[in-house]
Amino acid sequence: MNILLRRVVDRVVRVGNLKITGPDGSVHSFGDGSGPLVHVHIKTTHAERAITLHPSLAVGEAFMDQELDFLEGDVLSFLHLIYENTGPMGSGDALSRAMEGVRVAIRGLHQMNTHRRSKRNVERHYDLSGEMYKLFLDEDMQYSCAYFERPDMTLEEAQLAKKRHIAAKLRLKQGQSVLDIGCGWGGLGLYIARNFQADVLGVTLSKEQHAIATERARAEGLDSHAHFEIRDYRDLNERFDRIVSVGMFEHVGVNHYRTFFEKCATLLKPDGVMLLHSIGRFGPPTSTNAFIRKHIFPGGYIPALSEVLPAIEKAGLMVGDIEILRIHYAETLKAWRERFMANRDKAKAIYDERFCRMWEFYLSGSEAAFRWQDMMVFQIQLTRKNDAVPITRGYMEKAEKALAMHEMGHQPGGAEAKPKRGRKKVSEGE
Known part of the structure; x- marks a missing residue:
């Protein structure tokens, strides 16, 4: 598991019981150990890189492409754990809020819903x-x-x-x-x-x-x-x-x-x-x-x-x-x-x-x-x-x-x- 992703997850997940097995077989635990275990297996370095750079898109795509699976728990329990740590949308750290501000500024480009x-x-x-x-x-x-x-x-x-x-x-x-x-x-x-x-x-x-x-x-x-x-x-x-x-x-x-x-x-x-x-x-x-x-x-x-x-x-x-x-x-x-x-x-x-x-x-x-x-x-x-x-x-x-x-x-x-x-x-x- 690459060090950047490990640091990000370690910073985000403070509560709960998350375990991630990386593509190299290494296993890392996150959270305080409370609650049911959610064990994620990231199978490829491609998925690992993508999740590091753009998690809101890449986690779902890696799951779709069978590059990510759940050894314990499922999609719902994983998201529950993540949301328990991140809180409502817009309540993240300064960097997250800044990035969201950019996405809000350009969202109109994605919603030009002409007739066609x-x-x-x-x-x-x-x-x-x-x-x-x-x-x-x-x-x-x-x-x-x-x-x-x-x-x-x-x-x-x-x-x-x-x-x-x-x-x-x-x-x-x-x-x-x-x-x-x-x-x-x-x-x-x-x-x-x-x-x-x-x-x-x-x-x-x-x-x-x-x-x-x-x-x-x-x-x-x-x-x-x-x-x-x-x-x-x-x-x-x-x-x-x-x-x-x-x-x-x-x-x-x-x-x-x-x-x-x-x-x-x-x-x-x-x-x-x-x-x-x-x-x-x-x-x-x-x-x-x-x-x-x-x-x-x-x-x-x-x-x-x-x-x-x-x-x-x-x-x-x-x-x-x-x-x-x-x-x-x-x-x-x-x-x-x-x-x-x-x-x-x-x-x-x-x-x-x-x-x-x-x-x-x-x-x-x-x-x-x-x-x-x-x-x-x-x-x-x-x-x-x-x-x-x-x-x-x-x-x-x-x-x-x-x-x-x-x-x-x-x-x-x-x-x-x-x-x-x-x-x-x-x-x-x-």
Whole structure:
């Protein structure tokens, strides 16, 4: 193990029980010996050099390429140990903060998400095999943070609770027009169409997601109410009673926040309501993790609220409500990671070993960031008028309870089941 890397690790890891076997077979221990042992084997000098120079990228890449393995522990336990020593992002030493400042200064170059680049970025991640996503997502294929009203909830129950929570904040009424920006595989749009007889337009840049969402609408007999298109939100000109966007804002890019909210302001009717659900961070603005930017979400960025709210204000929209979801995404990612690992052989049959290692590192790293770093999820309710929603939050809870009662009357399968003929739809205030 080279002396520079050994000194860096020795300076960083003061708490915990870390052991590293280098490519030469030498074994070095770090930390105070507390907690479970994490034993890392760096197999090649190439990986050792890369990790010394750029650990945030090279550790994941070395794991992907089988140049690094865990003899004791796993990716999640390793990251827990590291984060326990380094603390939240931005709290490192002066050199680390200076380097992060440089990365923040040039981050805009990585987020020039033009129409063409946005489509290409989406294809990199969301046009992967739908069968692969089915290996770890819930039955409704919700690829965003679930809402754990109770700690004993299953993933399916928590994702259904998330859809109820969002629908309540939108204050949906029967027959309204609804825009779903970044509609995924159609689950939320179909939920809204099914329960409110709303006319939903879902837009996505993913051919794979569009095909699945369209087929689901047809299979459920909801294609007269839910329509899905491959369109960039910037190309829309219609106006809507309600706008919802879940898990898409992370791909907009900091350079385009004002464009996003100004466009939403023009698409939202004067008395309309919008709900934005996005990953965010508790701390100040920073840069995208190098591994995530290169291998998982090119062009993506997780904003601080201090970057989002000014763009909302300049667009002329009003913030009616902000909710911060803590730990919910950590629990969601835990469920995804466990399901993915249980179906790892099937994922390998679809892709290969390198892909499986990349996704293991991505899911574990994301869970660790939400559990032990400064990641969170925010939901921002937006309006154009300050009286578009009631002045107290009681209507949200009332709507959620009405939806829950309505869902109990459906056939087994929850969101997948067709509504019974003649059954009254849920409306706001019911």
